[in-house]
Amino acid sequence: MKKYMGKGVYSAIAIGRISVFKKKDLAVKRMRCEDTETEKKRVENAKNLAKEQIGTLYEKALKEVGEANAQIFEIHMMMLDDEDYNESIDNIIDTQKVNAEYAVAVTADNFSEMFLAMDDAYMQARSADIKDISNRIIANLTGIKSEGNQLDDKVIICADDLAPSETVSLDKDKVLAFVTAHGSSNSHTAILARNMNIPAIIGVGDAFLDEIRDGQSAIVDGYAGEIYLEPDEETMQEFVLKQQNDEEHRKLLQNLKGKENVTLDGTKINIFANIGGVDNIGAVLANDAGGIGLFRSEFLYLENSDFPTEEQQFTAYRKVLESMAGKKVIIRTLDIGADKQADYFGLKKEENPALGMRAIRICLTRPEIFRTQLRALYRASVFGKLGIMFPMITSESEVRKVLEICNEVKSELKQEGIEYSENVELGIMIETPAAAIISDKLAPLVDFFSVGTNDLTQYTLACDRQNPDIENFVDTHHEAILRLIEMSAKNAHKNGAWIGICGELAADTTLTETFLKMGIDELSVSPSFVLKVRDVVRKIDINK
């Protein structure tokens, strides 16, 4: 058994045999051609054929992945008609007196380089589209059959990389999974795999390609982004079981995806997802969460050996906002301290770290760290719908100080002529009893509350989260906690703010009805719980 790692772009498990996807050999030779008119005519014919082929792909994609995703092939058609692209091909044939294949290949290189040079990840990915259409023309010119790779059985397709047209042209019923040695998670192929509900792993590397042969048995674990080549008995059993559980979840998904989070009596609630890094966005979208209720920014600090720069943070925040395409994303400012430590912060050893220098306390003591994060957040705010949430609040003065710093950061950006959105929602975590008790004073200052039930429980019941010996004393349904949440909800609503719950209690479906009755506006849970909670919500009648 051998194991390879890449990046999972669609979380599911596939077990089956490998089929190596063979690329047509499109090595193009430069040849001298005096009869330029014939060459230009050949390009014209190859292009017309390409348009027909892409038209067929468009129809297929329309059925399999929907209009929004099929549109890429419409764009491909238009690219084929692009004046500059065509002029460039003709021009190369005329001036250099070369064969059509060569002229198309050179043009493809030039145009794809133009896109690669742009400072925008989306536009950079368009270079793959240029290559895709150009390779199709070249294949037509050389007479190589373009839709090769006939599949007999259900197989795991392994390739160097796949163009969108190659992905869609494969017979979906015969593909168990995609595994590519290269490619990016923003590529259309990754997006198409997601929409075709096919487990896919990208970027596994060349070593994997060298190792595989047609017919080898393999397990594709799209959750972990891992591939097991010729798995042993034990691994096989483990994944057969996982696959079964997966199937049950998928049924839930099919029944509930796209459905509203609404109770029998018509009460609506938002169900968002909690994530701890950019890598989890796929799971958020796959589970149909309405937004991100808690994006923990700690990973930026914990994965680094020094303070992450403004640019590093900006890139991550922008990515999550762009990926969520206008859905709400609530990012929590750094929550380092207590159980989450990064050496370079140089925090002192504490007797009682949970009651010590952590989260907003670090930010207010060392505002330069906080400002860097806020600048990155505000700069990213123009790329989606951002909310910023501050952890470990205990007093009004802390909130005022935080808001003051936010305003300073904004005017600083304005002075520098850097754009930011004026519609960023600001909220605080309710995770200390103090914050809940004075929530009437805090609510007028902010747009929203988010209850962090894990810490709220620890601080209210005086029970250390890290100590397993006192587990029996931790009653997460303790009336004191529920009262604090209810009190916060009332005060939020009185002041026109909304309130969500982002701790573990949000996914506790025995409390969903209680939360709905309190008027909680949003529950934010791990991506895999989104549909379970939705399922429960849709069966509740709060009037009963």
Added chain:
Amino acid sequence: MKTFNYTIIDELGIHARPAGMLVKTAKDLDSEITLTKGDKTAGASKLMMIMGLGVKKGDTVVVTIDGGDEEKSYDVMKDFFESNL
């Protein structure tokens, strides 16, 4: 010659999809239409050049309409930007 300025409010800017729609719309008009962002200009009927401008949300583009039925082309383009971008 007529011109207007437009500031993009679409989250994604002029990405592939609206660029494609713009090209279609512009080709149906008898005027010469160009887009300018900063020091770069592209003909509105040229897909790749338009995408190459890299127009993002918040960017202001100058749309220039020259020749043909300028009155009509102006209205069509203005309407296109306002409803799609």
